[in-house]
Amino acid sequence: MSTQVEPDVRRVETAPQPMLAGEKSPAEMFLVKLFAVIPALALAAAVPLAWGWGLGWVDIGLAVFFYTLTCLGVTAGFHRYFTHGAFKANRALRIALAVTGSMAMQGPIIGWVADHRRHHAYADREGDPHSPWIFGTSAGALAKGFWHAHMGWMFQREQTNAARFAPDLLADADIQRVNRWFPALTAVTLLAPALIGGLATWSWWGALTAFFWAGLVRVAVLHHVTWSVNSICHMVGDRPFEARDKSANFWPLAILSMGESWHNSHHADPTCARHGVGRGQIDVSARLIWVFEKLGWATRVRWPKPERLARNRKTTSSS
Known part of the structure; x- marks a missing residue:
């Protein structure tokens, strides 16, 4: 039987290890650039090709299906479960969330979680891997900061120390295995749509x-x-809750991000399973976690509590 260790973000602050663990290897840097640039070039070509x-x-159907599957793997899985421990999951759900999150091609799970826990530990301060405010507040500094927060930070060689920020995942045999499977899951996430498309149309063109x-x-x-949650949602939007940083709620991204763009709410209460805590704030990830709870796959879900919301809420909101 494999060892399972539930996410415990409290260990992040008390661990004695340094913040960084050396530098990424040349091979790792090449893969980061490959995974970031090739899909981006495809996106740039998409508009003229679609005409x-x-x-x-x-x-369209396959794109919507795989987008929803992998986005929820990141939001409900990598973020709310593995990073913040917003609920407990049985082993099957735990592995499924790790696999589908990895299929988003945003990096292996342990590195992703370590980077994000480091972000919360130092949000918008020195040590935050992707704050848009690190260069200053002038127009030029913010333009440079936007690029850094959006994707520039990934091209830096520094590597977050997983022994400090994700010791629970390093101790989990299942998660270690999924972490090693990342290259194979990258192939699956790209080739599975081609296989299904080819079979559905019975043509190489469809594939x-x-x-x-x-x-x-x-x-x-x-x-x-x-x-955009790293960049836009730390620069623009509404800030109804007290937070130690410049996180903001940005409603135009709520549906595409499956609720992640209610970012000020999240930073005010990081372990809460629902980020869209206000009336009319759509949060698809929270609804999925609710389904998991009803099915008995998730337990001890940390839903928002009125007294905690009242304590964190500002008397007036700011933008």
């Missing part, structure tokens, strides 16, 4: 267009939605 070429209902739209373009869109 009268190679986009059908099969491609190619599904690979392009539901593989590369879908990955690129999800990348930029996720990165």
Whole structure:
């Protein structure tokens, strides 16, 4: 039987290890650039290619399905469960969340969680891996900061120390295995749409267009939605809750991010399973966690409590 260790973010602050663990290897840097640039080039080509070429209902259906699957793997899985421990999960759900989150092509699970816990430990201060405010507040500094927070930070060689920020995942045999499977899961997330598209249309052309739209373009869109939470949601939006940083709620991204863009609410109460805590604030990830709870797959869900919301809420909101 494999060892399972539930997420315990309290260990982040007390562990004696240094913040960084050396530098990424040249091979790791090459893969980061490859995974970031190739889907982005596909996204840049998507608009002219869509005009009268190679986009059908099969491609759209597959893109929506794989986007939803992998986005929720990141939001409900990598973020709310593995990073913040917003609920407890049985072993099958735990592995499924790790696998589907890895299929978003945002890096292996242990590194992703370590980076994000480090972000919360130092949000918008020195040590935050992707704050848009590190260069200053002038127009030029903010433009440079936006690029850094959105995707520039990934091209830096420094590597977050997982022994300090994710010791629970390093101790989990199942998660270690999924972490090693990341290259294979990258192949699956790109080739599965092509296989299904080819079988659905019974053509190589159907396989190619599904690979392009539901593989590369879908990955690129999800990348930029996720990165926008790091950049836009620390620069623009409403801040109804007290937080130690400049996190903000940005409603235009609520649906595409599955509720992650209610970012000020999240930073005010990081372990809460629901980020959209206000009336009318759509949070698809929270609804999925609610379904898991009803099915008995998730337990001890940390739903928002009125007294905690009242304590964190500002008397007036700011933008």
